Amino acid sequence: xxxxxxxxxxxxxxxxxxxxxxxxxxxxxxxxxxxxxxxxxxxxxxxxxxxxxxxxxxxxxxxxxxxxxxxxxxxxxxxxxxxxxxxxxxxxxxxxxxxxxxxxxxxxxxxxxxxxxxxxxxxxxxxxxxxxxxxxxxxxxxxxxxxxxxxxxxxxxxxxxxxxxxxxxxxxxxxxxxxxxxxxxxxxxxxxxxxxxxxxxxxxxxxxxxxxxxxxxxxxxxxxxxxxxxxxxxxxxxxxxxxxxxxxxxxxxxxxxxxxxxxxxxxxxxxxxxxxxxxxxxxxxxxxxxxxxxxxxxxxxxxxxxxxxxxxxxxxxxxxxxxxxxxxxxxxxxxxxxx
Numbered sequence: 001x002x003x004x005x006x007x008x009x010x011x012x013x014x015x016x017x018x019x020x021x022x023x024x025x026x027x028x029x030x031x032x033x034x035x036x037x038x039x040x041x042x043x044x045x046x047x048x049x050x051x052x053x054x055x056x057x058x059x060x061x062x063x064x065x066x067x068x069x070x071x072x073x074x075x076x077x078x079x080x081x082x083x084x085x086x087x088x089x090x091x092x093x094x095x096x097x098x099x100x101x102x103x104x105x106x107x108x109x110x111x112x113x114x115x116x117x118x119x120x121x122x123x124x125x126x127x128x129x130x131x132x133x134x135x136x137x138x139x140x141x142x143x144x145x146x147x148x149x150x151x152x153x154x155x156x157x158x159x160x161x162x163x164x165x166x167x168x169x170x171x172x173x174x175x176x177x178x179x180x181x182x183x184x185x186x187x188x189x190x191x192x193x194x195x196x197x198x199x200x201x202x203x204x205x206x207x208x209x210x211x212x213x214x215x216x217x218x219x220x221x222x223x224x225x226x227x228x229x230x231x232x233x234x235x236x237x238x239x240x241x242x243x244x245x246x247x248x249x250x251x252x253x254x255x256x257x258x259x260x261x262x263x264x265x266x267x268x269x270x271x272x273x274x275x276x277x278x279x280x281x282x283x284x285x286x287x288x289x290x291x292x293x294x295x296x297x298x299x300x301x302x303x304x305x306x307x308x309x310x311x312x313x314x315x316x317x318x319x320x321x322x323x324x325x326x327x328x329x330x331x332x333x334x335x336x337x338x339x
Contacts, residue, residue, distance in 0.1 A: 043103050043280050047078040050270070051099075052108045053092025055085040059141070059223055060268055063306055064108045067138060070291045071284075081108075087121070088178065088338065089113040094125035097132065101275030106284075107132060109271045112179060115323040119331040120178060120338045129324065132271040134316030135281050136288040139306035141266035142241035143183050144248065145173075146207075146225050146234040149216040154235040155250075157257035160217075161193045168194035174206035174218035175199050178338065182327060183219050183240050183264045185334035191259045210234065221266065222247050223305030241265050247302050264330075267323075268306070269316055285313050 050068055054060045064081050072079040084092030089112050096107035107113070112120075114128045145160070152159055164171055173195050175181050184197055198215055200206040203224040210218040211233045218225070218234075222245070228234040229248070236251040242263035244253050254262040270288065272281055291297055292308045301308050311319060 043277075043283070044075055044077045046104065047080050048072075048075070048103075049080050049082055049099075049105045050108050051082050051084050051092045051096045051105065053084055053086075053089035053096075053110075053113055056083045058085075059221065059305070060108060060110060062304055063138065063268055063301070066300060066304070067288070067291060067297070070294075070297065071287050074287050074290070087124075088117055090117055090121060090124045090126070093117075093128070096271070097126040097273060099273050101273040101277075103272070103276055103280035103284075105273065106135065107271040107273075108138075108268065110268050111266045111323060111327065114269070114271060114320055116178065116182065116327040116331060118324075119328045120336060122337075122339075129321075131274055133274050133276065133281060134313045134320060135270040135272050136285040136313065137309045137311030137316050137319070138268040138270060138288070138292070139301055139308045140241065141268065141306055142222055142239045142245055142247070143180060143219055143265065144222050144225050144229070144239050144251070145187070145217065145219050145237040145254070146210065146229065147217045147237055148211050148213060148234055152216065152235070152237060155238065155252045155257065157191070157238050157252075157254055157259065160237055161191050164191075164193035164195050169196040171217060172196050172198045172215040174210055174215050174220075176201070176203045176206040176218075176220055176224075178336065179266050180219040181336055182330050182334070185336065186264050186330050187219075187240075187254065187259070187262070189330075189333070190262050191254075207234070221305055226305060241307075245307055247305055247307060264326075267309075269311075269320070281313055 050064060052061050052064050061083060068079040084095050093107055093113045096105060099105035117124045118128055173184055175184055175197055188195055203220050206218050207220060207228060209215050211228060225234060229236055236248055238254045238257055239245055239248055239251050241253055242255050244251060289310050292310050298308050
């Protein structure tokens with residue numbers, strides 16, 4: 001065999017082994033890369049269920065359908081809104097807590113279900129702190145203190161406090177929800193304004209009685225009160241968020257009118273059963289953030305009384321922990337309980 005033939009033979013003998021080694025390395029890399037991609041692409045491969053623990057047509061239900069219609073388009077999968085109402089949100093929340101943590105069931109939670117109910121009910125049926133992880137904040141729902149009393153002008157927290165102190169417990173305030181009761185309790189304490197609570201089962205009757213003069217004041221959601229504020233039948237004394245909101249232009253907050261630090265608002269957020277894969281939580285949270293940042297979605301949410309708020313999972317978990325402390329302290333101090 002001549003030298004040229006020997007060299008060619010050596011090259012032919014070495015190249016297959018080299019190619020085999022390279023192929024093996026590529027195969028190993030593929031084993032690492034492909035499963036990751038496959039996992040990411042595999043979800044979702046079927047419809048997703050979002051449990052709304054309130055009746056169809058209520059505020060949380062309307063918001064969930066508005067937002068998740070757009071999320072479904074981005075995921076190319078239907079998102080089914082399942083209403084499981086009852087016990088102040090406890091029934092639906094307990095159902096979500098017991099659901100498989102597989103990324104196909106989520107809870108559309110609220111300040112009630114995930115911060116307040118454990119202090120309001122002896123046995124809610126789930127543990128909000130242990131059973132769920134945050135996916136994304138959806139929005140804030142400030143409350144509004146509204147009046148039809150001619151002697152209480154708009155943006156008049158100082159006047160309201162003065163009236164309350166002059167005649168303790170003489171000014172009745174309509175409260176159609178436990179959230180309104182908590183706002184009321186914190187306002188009475190923070191402003192040192194001795195008002196009298198009148199509990200109602202729904203917004204309609206509370207606002208009707210306020211407009212009719214049966215009671216001078218009501219605390220309710222911006223959504224419920226805004227039509228009556230727009231018509232002039234009610235005037236806004238203050239909004240309960242820390243600062244004024246685009247939802248009620250020109251209306252100052254309680255804090256901006258002298259009750260420093262006052263900030264008690266309702267909120268809606270998406271939660272997953274604890275144990276849901278982290279990559280699913282992160283991906284879904286990212287889609288929600290994208291949808292909330294769209295100008296048209298912001299406008300539509302403001303129109304129904306919700307202020308969009310982008311908040312990723314870790315930040316949401318920290319926020320909810322603080323809210324649980326705040327709502328728990330207010331509820332325990334006021335002695336609010338639901339049997």
